[in-house]
Amino acid sequence: MKSSSMNTHMGNITIDNEVIAQYAGSIAMECFGIVGMAGINVKDGLVKLLKMDSMTRGINVSINNNKLTLNFHVIIAYGVSILAVSDNLISNVKYKVEEFTGIEVEKINIFVEGVRVID
Numbered sequence: 824m825k826s827s828s829m830n831t832h833m834g835n836i837t838i839d840n841e842v843i844a845q846y847a848g849s850i851a852m853e854c855f856g857i858v859g860m861a862g863i864n865v866k867d868g869l870v871k872l873l874k875m876d877s878m879t880r881g882i883n884v885s886i887n888n889n890k891l892t893l894n895f896h897v898i899i900a901y902g903v904s905i906l907a908v909s910d911n912l913i914s915n916v917k918y919k920v921e922e923f924t925g926i927e928v929e930k931i932n933i934f935v936e937g938v939r940v941i942d
Contacts, residue, residue, distance in 0.1 A: 825884075825886075827843070843924060844883075846923055847884070848879055848881070850915055851882075855908065856900050856903035857898075858941060859897070860881025861936035862896075882896070889926060890926070892928075892932070893928065893930070896936050901941070912933060
């Protein structure tokens with residue numbers, strides 16, 4: 824189990840990386856232009872849209888020197904600006920994850936794995 828830990832005056836707090844990934848994924852899904860998280864099959868090189876219950880597979884959380892690095896593998900909506908969607912995703916996730924966990928977000932990497940037309 825990978826997790827981040829911090830000491831407070833009242834004791835030790837440990838947050839599992841899966842919890843951070845789940846929360847960051849729910850924030851990402853609220854952002855305009857994000858269709859969903861992408862799951863990549865390394866063997867075949869195929870990308871597929873993940874369902875809501877398995878979206879954490881499209882998010883990697885790592886902790887280095889008590890700072891978070893988040894990697895998002897996303898599928899975006901056709902016709903939207905990738906730059907605008909990425910900026911919106913970064914600002915929302917950074918603010919809300921830092922507020923939620925109390926841990927500084929050092930870096931957010933976004934990998935656009937596909938584009939999908941939505942009805």
